[in-house]
Amino acid sequence: MFSEAGLAAIEEAISGGYLEVEYDDKRVKYRSLAELLQVRDLIRSKLGSGTVTRRYVSFKRDTDS
Numbered sequence: 001m002f003s004e005a006g007l008a009a010i011e012e013a014i015s016g017g018y019l020e021v022e023y024d025d026k027r028v029k030y031r032s033l034a035e036l037l038q039v040r041d042l043i044r045s046k047l048g049s050g051t052v053t054r055r056y057v058s059f060k061r062d063t064d065s
Contacts, residue, residue: 002043010040 009023014036020029021036030036 002046004047007040007043007047010036010043014040 003024005023006021006026009021013019013021013030014033017033019032019036020027022028030039
């Protein structure tokens with residue numbers, strides 16, 4: 001039902017300020033940016049590409065020599 005192509009099209013529409021999205025021979029017109037953001041989040045969760053988890057690593061030099 002959801003595809004990476006659809007997600008990419010929606011993200012492009014969001015960044016460009018457009019409300020109409022076309023992908024995979026489909027055309028959808030959304031009512032608002034808020035609706036586009038909701039659909040984007042739904043597709044991300046269904047495709048497993050939700051929020052990005054960042055991990056930070058720190059290193060400490062042993063100066064006792």
